[in-house]
Amino acid sequence: MEETALHALMVRSLAGDSGAYTTLLKHLAEALRRYFRRKLFQQPHEAEDLVQDVLLALHTKRATFDASQRLTAWVYAIAQYKLIDHLRRSKRRGVMASIEDETSLFTDEGDGTASGDIDTLLNHLPEKQRETIRLVKLEELSVREAASKAGISEADVKVSVHRGLKKLSRIVKDGEG
Amino acid sequence: METDALIQTLARNPKAPGPPAAAWLAISLVAALAYSVLAILIIAGARPDFVAGAPWVAAKAGLSLLFALATAPLLLRLSKPGQTTGGWLPLLGVLLVGCAMTVGGSLASMADGERVRAFTGGGFPICAIVIPTLAAPSAAALFFWLRKQAPTQPVLAGMTAGALSGALAAMAYALTCPVDSAAFVATWYPVAILACAALGALAGKFALRW
Numbered sequence: 001m002e003e004t005a006l007h008a009l010m011v012r013s014l015a016g017d018s019g020a021y022t023t024l025l026k027h028l029a030e031a032l033r034r035y036f037r038r039k040l041f042q043q044p045h046e047a048e049d050l051v052q053d054v055l056l057a058l059h060t061k062r063a064t065f066d067a068s069q070r071l072t073a074w075v076y077a078i079a080q081y082k083l084i085d086h087l088r089r090s091k092r093r094g095v096m097a098s099i100e101d102e103t104s105l106f107t108d109e110g111d112g113t114a115s116g117d118i119d120t121l122l123n124h125l126p127e128k129q130r131e132t133i134r135l136v137k138l139e140e141l142s143v144r145e146a147a148s149k150a151g152i153s154e155a156d157v158k159v160s161v162h163r164g165l166k167k168l169s170r171i172v173k174d175g176e177g
Numbered sequence: 178m179e180t181d182a183l184i185q186t187l188a189r190n191p192k193a194p195g196p197p198a199a200a201w202l203a204i205s206l207v208a209a210l211a212y213s214v215l216a217i218l219i220i221a222g223a224r225p226d227f228v229a230g231a232p233w234v235a236a237k238a239g240l241s242l243l244f245a246l247a248t249a250p251l252l253l254r255l256s257k258p259g260q261t262t263g264g265w266l267p268l269l270g271v272l273l274v275g276c277a278m279t280v281g282g283s284l285a286s287m288a289d290g291e292r293v294r295a296f297t298g299g300g301f302p303i304c305a306i307v308i309p310t311l312a313a314p315s316a317a318a319l320f321f322w323l324r325k326q327a328p329t330q331p332v333l334a335g336m337t338a339g340a341l342s343g344a345l346a347a348m349a350y351a352l353t354c355p356v357d358s359a360a361f362v363a364t365w366y367p368v369a370i371l372a373c374a375a376l377g378a379l380a381g382k383f384a385l386r387w
Contacts, residue, residue: 013191014191014192014193015192016191016192017191018188018189018191020191021187021188021191022184022185022188025184025187025188026181026184029180029184033180048180051180052180052183055180055183055184055187056183056187057327057387059187061258061326061327061387062193063193063194063195063197063198064198064256064257064258064326064327065193065257066257066260069257069259069260070259073258073259074257074258074259075259076259077258077259077329078258078259078327078329080329081258081327081329085386
């Protein structure tokens with residue numbers, strides 16, 4: 001959806017149109033989800049928390065929207081503020097909010113589910129580590145299920161996952177991949 | 178809570194609440210100015226030669242008003258996400274440069290013996306202390322207003338709120354200020370306002386998170 005359409009929805013919402021507001025919030029939630037997943041690619045749960053955080057902020061601060069301004073600029077400023085606040089609070093290294101403009105929040109490029117990023121990263125790992133991480137962390141199997149599926153021992157699964165994650169975090173920190 | 182459930186809850190109440198922020202800001206500013214004038218008249222009283230000194234009072238209050246007129250629109254912009262500072266920040270810079278040039282020009286035209294007296298007002302420039310003290314309640318009111326808005330640059334917003342409260346206090350202080358030298362006024366009034374701005378920036382860093 002384009003700026004003009006979103007802006008019109010916001011104006012109707014503020015005038016009291018619940019239907020328009022639902023449509024708008026759903027659309028913004030999707031855009032925010034794509035954006036935060038791209039920014040916080042290891043933590044989909046944190047991304048979803050942040051989506052809710054921003055939706056709530058948009059709602060409580062909706063009176064600060066000025067109909068003469070671009071809706072996307074207003075939403076982006078709030079999303080960016082909440083993201084930076086989140087990063088500062090979690091003091092996490094390795095994930096940086098890059099300086100962009102509001103268009104990056106509304107691009108459709110990539111599905112934003114971060115699976116693309118993860119695949120690229122996993123390709124840096126040896127076969128066994130890659131496979132066990134995929135089974136345990138992405139498909140969320142138990143260690144036992146993963147062991148029987150990969151045909152190796154449970155201890156082997158644990159060690160491979162551990163080593164693989166360690167290597168991944170090193171790759172992310174060094175900015176490779 | 179699931180995101181969709183959250184959206185359903187929020188969507189029940191789409192209407193923007195209350196009167197617009199600008200109206201509340203205007204009310205706060207009028208109240209802050211009224212408080213500053215009352216406080217200064219009760220504590221210090223108007224200068225004894227108020228009628229004879231009226232042009233100077235007007236000049237000092239006018240200079241302070243310029244700072245208020247530049248910071249109020251800036252504050253309103255900084256209170257809303259996604260708005261630029263729109264040229265108001267450079268305007269403040271121009272005001273400060275103007276003050277510095279006034280000080281330089283006025284001191285240069287004086288005889289050597291007069292300069293120190295013209296610069297300090299013949300004692301400690303107490304206005305640099307009185308104005309920030311007087312401004313504190315106004316700053317608190319502006320921060321209260323600002324916390325209901327959504328400043329995405331808390332330090333800058335706090336700085337602007339501080340400067341604005343200082344400018345209002347300086348307008349009131351002009352009623353009692355006995356020193357009438359251009360070098361004094363163009364130095365210490367801006368210094369007092371900048372001190373308020375610095376305190377506001379510091380407070381904004383902590384008090385304006387949302």
